[in-house]
Amino acid sequence: MNFSSKLIQDAVEQFSRLPGIGRKSALRLTLHLLKMDKSEVRDFGEAFISLRENINYCQECHNISDADLCELCANPNRDSHTVCVVEDIRDVMAIENTHQFKGKYHVLGGVISPMDGVGPDDVTIDSLVEKVSKGNIQEIILALSTTMEGDTTNFYIFKRLKEYNVKMTVIARGISMGDELEYADELTLGRSIVNRTPYENSLA
Amino acid sequence: MNFSSKLIQDAVEQFSRLPGIGRKSALRLTLHLLKMDKSEVRDFGEAFISLRENINYCQECHNISDADLCELCANPNRDSHTVCVVEDIRDVMAIENTHQFKGKYHVLGGVISPMDGVGPDDVTIDSLVEKVSKGNIQEIILALSTTMEGDTTNFYIFKRLKEYNVKMTVIARGISMGDELEYADELTLGRSIVNRTPYENSLA
Numbered sequence: 001m002n003f004s005s006k007l008i009q010d011a012v013e014q015f016s017r018l019p020g021i022g023r024k025s026a027l028r029l030t031l032h033l034l035k036m037d038k039s040e041v042r043d044f045g046e047a048f049i050s051l052r053e054n055i056n057y058c059q060e061c062h063n064i065s066d067a068d069l070c071e072l073c074a075n076p077n078r079d080s081h082t083v084c085v086v087e088d089i090r091d092v093m094a095i096e097n098t099h100q101f102k103g104k105y106h107v108l109g110g111v112i113s114p115m116d117g118v119g120p121d122d123v124t125i126d127s128l129v130e131k132v133s134k135g136n137i138q139e140i141i142l143a144l145s146t147t148m149e150g151d152t153t154n155f156y157i158f159k160r161l162k163e164y165n166v167k168m169t170v171i172a173r174g175i176s177m178g179d180e181l182e183y184a185d186e187l188t189l190g191r192s193i194v195n196r197t198p199y200e201n202s203l204a
Numbered sequence: 205m206n207f208s209s210k211l212i213q214d215a216v217e218q219f220s221r222l223p224g225i226g227r228k229s230a231l232r233l234t235l236h237l238l239k240m241d242k243s244e245v246r247d248f249g250e251a252f253i254s255l256r257e258n259i260n261y262c263q264e265c266h267n268i269s270d271a272d273l274c275e276l277c278a279n280p281n282r283d284s285h286t287v288c289v290v291e292d293i294r295d296v297m298a299i300e301n302t303h304q305f306k307g308k309y310h311v312l313g314g315v316i317s318p319m320d321g322v323g324p325d326d327v328t329i330d331s332l333v334e335k336v337s338k339g340n341i342q343e344i345i346l347a348l349s350t351t352m353e354g355d356t357t358n359f360y361i362f363k364r365l366k367e368y369n370v371k372m373t374v375i376a377r378g379i380s381m382g383d384e385l386e387y388a389d390e391l392t393l394g395r396s397i398v399n400r401t402p403y404e405n406s407l408a
Contacts, residue, residue, distance in 0.1 A: 004275060004293065005268045007255045014251040017240075018233050029222050031292060033252055034259060034268075036221075041256035045249035047218040048237055051211045052245035055238060064209045064238075071208060088235060089208065 062124045063107040064089050072096075072105060079103045081138040085128065085157065087111055087150075091143060103141070106131070111149040112156055120156055128157065132164050139167040146173060172197075266328045267311040268293050276300075276309060283307045285342040289332065289361065291315055291354075295347060307345075310335070315353040316360055324360055332361065336368050343371040350377060376401075 003009040008030060015026035033041050057063065058070035065071070072078060072092075082103030086092055092105050108123040131137060140161065144150035158168060174192035175184050184192075207213040212234060219230035237245050261267065262274035269275070276282060276296075286307030290296055296309050312327040335341060344365060348354035362372060378396035379388050388396075 002297070003268075004262075004296075005260070005270045007259055007270065008268055008293070010251045011255040014248045017244075017248070019236055020229070020232075025224070027294060028224075030252075030255065031294070032223055033256060036256070038256050040221075042253050044218045044221070045251075045253040047214045047249075048234075049246050049249040051215040051234065052237055052240070052242050054211055056209070058208075064207075064212055066209050066211065089212070090231060090235070092208075093206070 058107075061105045061107055062109060062127065063092055063105060077102075081136065082141065083128075083131070083137050083139070084141040084143050086143050087145065095143065101141075103139075108144075108153070111144055111147075111153040113149040113152075123153070125153075125157060125160060129160050132161055132166050135165075137166055139169060142168065142170045262311075265309045265311055266313060266331065267296055267309060281306075285340065286345065287332075287335070287341050287343070288345040288347050290347050291349065299347065307343075312348075312357070315348055315351075315357040317353040317356075327357070329357075329361060329364060333364050336365055336370050339369075341370055343373060346372065346374045 003012065008027075011030040011033065012023060012026040015021050015029050016023050021029070033044070036044070055064060056066060056068075058065040058073055059068050060073040061070060063070050063072070067074070079102050083106050084095065084101060084103055085106045085108060086095070087108055087110065089107065092107065095101050095105075106124070106128050108125065108128075110118050110123045112118060112120055112123065128140075132140065140157075142154045142157065144153055154170065161168060172195065173188060174195065175181065175188060181189065207216065212231075215234040215237065216227060216230040219225050219233050220227050225233070237248070240248070260269060260271075262269040262277055263272050264277040265274060267274050267276070271278070283306050287310050288299065288305060288307055289310045289312060290299070291312055291314060293311065296311065299305050299309075310328070310332050312329065312332075314322050314327045316322055316324055316327065332344075336344065344361075346358045346361065348357055358374065365372060376399065377392060378399065379385065379392060385393065
């Protein structure tokens, strides 16, 4: 696209860097900014700069947090013997919304993905191993996505932790609530039969 | 959504202000920024602030332009007797891409939309009337969207300009090239029959 203004071109290019935003959408967003007040646009731009410069991570679980310890890690009522390993803050929020988990989290900050240049050292696995080596943790729940990257990361964590006396589990894979069997994919349906649970459990 | 960090919350709220971006997408974009370098995020934020503060409009056609006169208005080879009225820069770019129009543009900067609080004074209609009143323009081509707002704006411009000796046309409405008749809506198909053109014209 050939723009009549360098300012527009810059803004469109910056928006286009975001995932899922093409140049047409970027132009639409750019024109929207032009209809906003100057002070609003200043707040808009500065929110991102301030986010990136001042971002802080919890020293314990590595989730994003304004304090040194996040609210969940600082909460004495949470069970610190059970640690749920997740990819990022979105997964923490999703699991917290279920109100089914009372333990603590460990946020990896990504999954191992050689294709994207993300190795084991780029995520917080060393810190997880160190935590486990202290002997206080009884169970590690692996709650990563069922992708090749998630599975690779699970396997790597499993190998690193198997020398310690810690129970390792993965979240259940199966048919979603409300889903019809005939539309489920074979892999999920097959797994849901292999990992069937006692009927009484489904009543909880 | 309850975020563990005010910085994240601010960034998500800012992204959510953009049209078509909900809070889930906003969080995804925010987390993407956290994976970018600090200097990249600074450029990202500053591009929008600079856009809004330094934006300039062509004094002639009101299109966005870094100079006082945009490239199209400054071009002596363009026919200044024919003026195409459009809503914004996207329409100028779309029409320029067709290479079918050699006249000049007049960018309204919006369409009249009482529902959104946009009246005739919020768009550049006065400036268009002033241009026409000088008597140099022979034809005004109305190229607004076929929406209620576009039609209202067309009608308002028509009323304001009818006292001047200027030909007013609207771009043709009809079946898109490659479209199948059976799927066309009745209104468009009906209009395309009423406004049929000599066969020889379709060969051009």
